[in-house]
Amino acid sequence: MTQQHIFGYGPVTCAAFNKDCTQVALSPNNSEVHIYESHGKSWEKIHELKEHNNAHGQCVTGIDWAPNSNRIVTCGADRNAYVWVLQDGSWRPTLVILRINRAATCVKWSPLENKFAVGSGSRLISVCYFEEENNWWVSKHIKKPIRSTITCLDWHPNNILLAAGSSDFKARVFSAYVKEVEKKPSPTSWGSKMPFGNLMSEFSNSPYGGGWVHSVCFSESGEKLCWVAHDSSLSVVDSGNGMAQSSTKTEFLPFLSCTWVTNNSMVVAGHGCLPMLYLHDDQGNITFLHKLDQSKSSSGGGTISAMKRFQTMDRMAATEVATTDPNTIHQNTITQVMVHSGTKDRCEKFVSIAMDGKMVIWDFKSLESSIEGLKLM
Amino acid sequence: MSKNTGASRFRKVDVDEFDENKYVEDVDETPTGTGPNEQEVSSLLQQGENVEALKRVLSNPPTGGKNQAAKDQAGRLVLRVLVSFKKSEMDKGIKALDSKQLDLLMKYIYRGFENPADDSSSSTLLIWHEKAYAVGGLGSIVRVLTDRKTV
Numbered sequence: 381m382t383q384q385h386i387f388g389y390g391p392v393t394c395a396a397f398n399k400d401c402t403q404v405a406l407s408p409n410n411s412e413v414h415i416y417e418s419h420g421k422s423w424e425k426i427h428e429l430k431e432h433n434n435a436h437g438q439c440v441t442g443i444d445w446a447p448n449s450n451r452i453v454t455c456g457a458d459r460n461a462y463v464w465v466l467q468d469g470s471w472r473p474t475l476v477i478l479r480i481n482r483a484a485t486c487v488k489w490s491p492l493e494n495k496f497a498v499g500s501g502s503r504l505i506s507v508c509y510f511e512e513e514n515n516w517w518v519s520k521h522i523k524k525p526i527r528s529t530i531t532c533l534d535w536h537p538n539n540i541l542l543a544a545g546s547s548d549f550k551a552r553v554f555s556a557y558v559k560e561v562e563k564k565p566s567p568t569s570w571g572s573k574m575p576f577g578n579l580m581s582e583f584s585n586s587p588y589g590g591g592w593v594h595s596v597c598f599s600e601s602g603e604k605l606c607w608v609a610h611d612s613s614l615s616v617v618d619s620g621n622g623m624a625q626s627s628t629k630t631e632f633l634p635f636l637s638c639t640w641v642t643n644n645s646m647v648v649a650g651h652g653c654l655p656m657l658y659l660h661d662d663q664g665n666i667t668f669l670h671k672l673d674q675s676k677s678s679s680g681g682g683t684i685s686a687m688k689r690f691q692t693m694d695r696m697a698a699t700e701v702a703t704t705d706p707n708t709i710h711q712n713t714i715t716q717v718m719v720h721s722g723t724k725d726r727c728e729k730f731v732s733i734a735m736d737g738k739m740v741i742w743d744f745k746s747l748e749s750s751i752e753g754l755k756l757m
Numbered sequence: 758m759s760k761n762t763g764a765s766r767f768r769k770v771d772v773d774e775f776d777e778n779k780y781v782e783d784v785d786e787t788p789t790g791t792g793p794n795e796q797e798v799s800s801l802l803q804q805g806e807n808v809e810a811l812k813r814v815l816s817n818p819p820t821g822g823k824n825q826a827a828k829d830q831a832g833r834l835v836l837r838v839l840v841s842f843k844k845s846e847m848d849k850g851i852k853a854l855d856s857k858q859l860d861l862l863m864k865y866i867y868r869g870f871e872n873p874a875d876d877s878s879s880s881t882l883l884i885w886h887e888k889a890y891a892v893g894g895l896g897s898i899v900r901v902l903t904d905r906k907t908v
Contacts, residue, residue, distance in 0.1 A: 503778065527780055528780055548780065549905075586904065587906075588820065588821075588900075588904035588905060588906045589821075589904070589905040589906055590900070590903035590904040590905045590906075591903045591904075610899070610903050611896075611899060611900045611903040611904060612895070612896035612899045612900060613896075629856060629860065629896060629897075629900065630894070630896045631892075631893055631894025631895065631896040631897065632894060632895060632896055633895050633896070633899065634896075634899055
């Protein structure tokens with residue numbers, strides 16, 4: 381049902397797959413990026429990319445792998461980003477001039493892979509493109525009206541619009557049109573005027589004004605945008621339906637990542653340590669469908685030794701011995717979920733990485749057959 | 758060595774106040790509500806209509822805004838209503854609330870923990886907390902912490 385692999389004892393902070401998902405680039409919570417290759421059921425490390433500075437333990441905060449041009453972009457807390465190209469069997473870095481004075485937080489290639497966007501704690505987004513004449517990557521900044529750290533980014537399929545979530549409790553859609561590398565875009569449901577840096581739409585996460593936005597995701601067509609925030613909510617805006625915004629406040633711990641898996645369903649995961657499926661119907665209602673991890677609680681309870689019983693009574697004044705380990709596949713917060721096989725409107729498999737160092741690939745076909753009543757709509 | 762090594766007044770300067778990039782909260786002077794009607798709620802309590810009193814007291818809350826007096830008054834009133842419930846009646850009360858009111862109730866429960874009216878109110882609030890948590894889950898508690906417009 382699920383393929384699991386553990387990459388060490390510490391968290392996997394970020395990861396990205398290559399085009400056919402035979403290789404994955406991930407960072408084990410330090411300044412390095414490791415590339416693993418799939419060999420049947422196991423993953424073997426084939427490369428280590430060490431260019432980001434490690435002063436004061438500055439971690440790599442974002443990785444993205446461009447599927448067609450096969451280039452990797454990484455960004456880190458050292459305020460740098462590098463574009464890696466595979467040459468003669470090894471990955472060679474090129475420094476990107478981001479011009480930020482705080483850590484970079486996230487990075488995403490655009491759909492056509494001629495640009496990428498980097499979010500940072502400098503309250504701005506650096507949209508970077510390759511300048512042929514000088515043979516380097518340069519950046520343009522989107523600043524207004526961002527008032528705090530950019531936590532997450534996602535590109536619209538038209539290669540122009542960029543969604544950004546921030547810790548100023550807002551999700552925004554900007555235009556990242558770079559005239560040096562592309563033609564003028566045609567109007568979309570998000571608006572028609574798209575000069576660089578133009579704020580197309582701004583959405584407040586909550587009328588009570590709270591909750592950092594942790595993850596944003598455009599649907600496959602780009603018409604809908606979903607985001608999750610720290611007030612345990614999930615919100616969707618439908619630009620094809622008059623910018624109708626709906627949100628649901630959940631009873632779970634906050635989610636850190638979200639992705640569309642069909643045109644109406646989203647997989648979200650976060651501090652609850654298990655992925656969940658939500659539905660956004662045509663009337664705009666968001667409903668909880670299923671927990672996608674149906675692991676039963678471990679039956680290690682059986683006969684609890686007398687020693688353990690008195691120990692817990694003594695230490696924790698507990699009359700029952702209850703384990704606090706979550707009975708889910710992931711034993712710690714899930715930091716990222718993304719589509720593995722298929723597309724955002726017809727996902728076949730998705731992958732989750734978490735702070736327990738595990739990467740789990742979930743297959744919808746087997747989930748549908750093992751979970752009663754689960755049908756991907 | 759500089760002569761003036763005794764001076765340490767500079768240490769008391771709050772440099773963050775002078776940071777031009779300092780995040781300033783969206784100033785929203787208007788509170789979202791004017792607070793529940795005290796007389797209405799009192800009369801409902803006297804009639805024994807606890808559940809209705811609970812719904813009334815959770816409507817129109819003075820969240821956000823600077824009116825501390827209104828917030829205090831609302832807080833005291835909510836506490837009065839909560840304490841008036843018998844343990845067996847609490848479930849009925851919780852069932853009558855929608856999710857927004859439940860989140861608000863959780864906020865008032867925590868406010869009640871912070872400023873207890875008397876010695877026994879905390880234990881009643883603890884039972885309320887257990888029942889509200891059973892319906893609202895961890896999410897309702899997370900929202901007590903993250904919502905910036907407080908009660």
